[in-house]
Amino acid sequence: MKFVISVLSSSHAPSTRRALRFAQAVLAAGHEIIRVFFYQDGVLTASNNLVVAQDQQDIAQQWQAFIAENELDAVVCIAAALRRGVLDQTEAQRYGREAANLAEGYQLSGLGQLHDGLQQAERLISFGGQ
DSSP states (O other): OEEEEEEOSOTTSHHHHHHHHHHHHHHHTTOEEEEEEEOGGGGGGGBTTOOOOTTSOOHHHHHHHHHHHHTOOEEEEHHHHHHTTOOOHHHHHHTTOSOOOBOTTEEEEOHHHHHHHHHHOSEEEEEOOO
16 A cells, blocks of 8 residues: 655654654555655654754654655655745755755655645545644
């Protein structure tokens, strides 16, 4: 089965941890993840500027490692990212910001990427949101 996974809550939310565990289970069961789409506060998961207390799990780092290990297509909604200060190098230059903070392995793009993934997938599973 082919999945698109949508993450709508920040990395410290329980739903983002559940999304990661679900994604791991999908691949362990031999299924395919077409795309992971980070939207709303979920875009904060892709920020390099997150710092987690030593006694807490770093879910954002775990997502980044999972994406890299499995060579997943991880798309961050550009409109939601800009509103929350998550920028790649191109957007940082465009808006005159000093630095980019989009973590490696993620790409900024629009909702069209979610739609495109849905055309290829059999299931959309969303975690979090308001």
